[in-house]
Amino acid sequence: xxxxxxxxxxxxxxxxxxxxxxxxxxxxxxxxxxxxxxxxxxxxxxxxxxxxxxxxxxxxxxxxxxxxxxxxxxxxxxxxxxxxxxxxxxxxxxxxxxxxxxxxxxxxxxxxxxxxxxxxxxxxxxxxxxxxxxxxxxxxxxxxxxxxxxxxxxxxxxxxxxxxxxxxxxxxxxxxxxxxxxxxxxxxxxxxxxxxxxxxxxxxxxxxxxxxxxxxxxxxxxxxxxxxxxxxxxxxxxxxxxxxxxxxxxxxxxxxxxxxxxxxxxxxxxxxxxxxxxxxxxxxxxxxxxxxxxxxxxxxxxxxxxxxxxxxxxxxxxxxxxxxxxxxxxxxxxxxxxxxxxxxxxxxxxxxxxxxxxxxxxxxxxxxxxxxxxxxxxxxxxxxxxxxxxxxxxxxxxxxxxxxxxxxxxxxxxxxxxxxxxxxxxxxxxxxxxxxxxxxxxxx
Numbered sequence: 319x320x321x322x323x324x325x326x327x328x329x330x331x332x333x334x335x336x337x338x339x340x341x342x343x344x345x346x347x348x349x350x351x352x353x354x355x356x357x358x359x360x361x362x363x364x365x366x367x368x369x370x371x372x373x374x375x376x377x378x379x380x381x382x383x384x385x386x387x388x389x390x391x392x393x394x395x396x397x398x399x400x401x402x403x404x405x406x407x408x409x410x411x412x413x414x415x416x417x418x419x420x421x422x423x424x425x426x427x428x429x430x431x432x433x434x435x436x437x438x439x440x441x442x443x444x445x446x447x448x449x450x451x452x453x454x455x456x457x458x459x460x461x462x463x464x465x466x467x468x469x470x471x472x473x474x475x476x477x478x479x480x481x482x483x484x485x486x487x488x489x490x491x492x493x494x495x496x497x498x499x500x501x502x503x504x505x506x507x508x509x510x511x512x513x514x515x516x517x518x519x520x521x522x523x524x525x526x527x528x529x530x531x532x533x534x535x536x537x538x539x540x541x542x543x544x545x546x547x548x549x550x551x552x553x554x555x556x557x558x559x560x561x562x563x564x565x566x567x568x569x570x571x572x573x574x575x576x577x578x579x580x581x582x583x584x585x586x587x588x589x590x591x592x593x594x595x596x597x598x599x600x601x602x603x604x605x606x607x608x609x610x611x612x613x614x615x616x617x618x619x620x621x622x623x624x625x626x627x628x629x630x631x632x633x634x635x636x637x638x639x640x641x642x643x644x645x646x647x648x649x650x651x652x653x654x655x656x657x658x659x660x661x662x663x664x665x666x667x668x669x670x671x672x673x674x675x676x677x678x679x680x681x682x683x684x685x686x687x688x689x690x691x692x693x694x695x696x697x698x699x700x701x702x703x704x705x706x707x708x709x710x711x712x713x714x715x716x717x718x719x720x721x722x723x724x725x726x727x728x729x730x731x732x733x734x735x736x737x738x739x740x741x742x743x744x745x746x747x748x749x750x751x752x753x754x755x756x757x758x759x760x761x762x
Contacts, residue, residue, distance in 0.1 A: 516674070606652075
């Protein structure tokens with residue numbers, strides 16, 4: 319325990335190591351609540367309101383021009399839209415809105431998302447999601463005419479959920495234009511402890527793989543902003559408005575907050591828990607349940623024998639899940655209106671589940687059972703790790719594949735530790751690293 323306490327002390331000082339251009343509103347803190355306690359967490363927008371919007375530097379004589387990156391998840395604890403809150407602050411003028419993937423209200427399932435106007439306020443909405451790389455970048459001609467850009471979007475804690483990359487692109491835009499980015503922090507809904515899955519290869523970076531980050535990083539979007547800003551030498555002027563009351567070991571259902579679907583197919587905490595695994599096969603010729611009432615819980619294709627696949631996966635005794643054979647018919651996306659054979663993933667224990675490893679188990683099972691039908695040629699886009707894809711193709715045991723990630727995860731964790739804004743009450747034996755219990759790890 320003395321060694322762990324010393325490590326905690328060292329880590330406590332490390333969180334101040336954002337670069338010289340970054341600022342954190344509030345010091346890192348050790349939470350005092352017990353692990354079982356339930357309480358309401360205040361998000362960054364609530365803390366911003368509590369402190370009279372000081373981080374925005376309101377100026378009644380010359381109102382500061384503000385841009386806001388947000389969607390339907392950007393609300394305060396009273397249910398007011400962040401748009402409406404900021405539009406009514408004396409001393410600032412909200413002049414531009416930016417919408418990420420799925421649009422301003424999170425209902426669109428297309429890459430063709432155009433600009434629009436917010437009906438309630440009349441403020442223009444600039445889409446930062448489209449079919450080209452350029453259309454996914456902030457328009458610099460708009461950003462340079464702002465004083466500050468505010469980011470308030472609920473993330474799901476998974477590397478390939480594109481809201482994280484959108485935030486990073488705004489960091490880059492802020493640096494290029496000399497503007498400030500203020501991130502209003504929100505919880506990682508699948509906890510801020512577990513670090514799992516393959517780390518992105520440097521040559522595999524894309525809109526779903528920003529930086530050398532594992533599938534499940536265990537960070538909030540504010541912490542990611544600090545890490546990206548420093549480690550990638552972006553050097554934007556960055557302020558993170560921290561939450562109050564959040565603990566690293568919290569899952570979303572411990573925050574007391576209202577669940578708002580982050581996107582059309584992210585409808586529950588169960589789906590968010592399974593998403594880091596099931597979505598690894600999204601770019602293959604397999605349905606991951608889009609167009610059904612259980613996205614990321616249903617997996618299927620016309621050529622899958624449900625009992626065979628479920629039986630094989632259950633024989634693998636994957637911790638935290640079981641698999642039920644079924645047929646289902648998607649109403650959209652892959653195999654629209656076709657009956658598919660497949661599996662329903664039953665979540666039994668989210669604490670023991672290593673979701674990315676489960677995803678590799680599913681991919682490996684499909685490759686082994688249906689080698690002529692399962693098309694893996696595009697799976698690298700999501701997994702973003704060539705050695706993992708090569709190992710699946712070679713029919714290696716998924717447990718060994720997961721073990722091969724450990725060195726990369728250890729390196730990532732060492733970097734990650736410098737940017738955590740909240741510490742943990744968990745003991746070293748409780749820390750999970752890629753599906754195994756990491757003995758002697760620094761509690762973070």
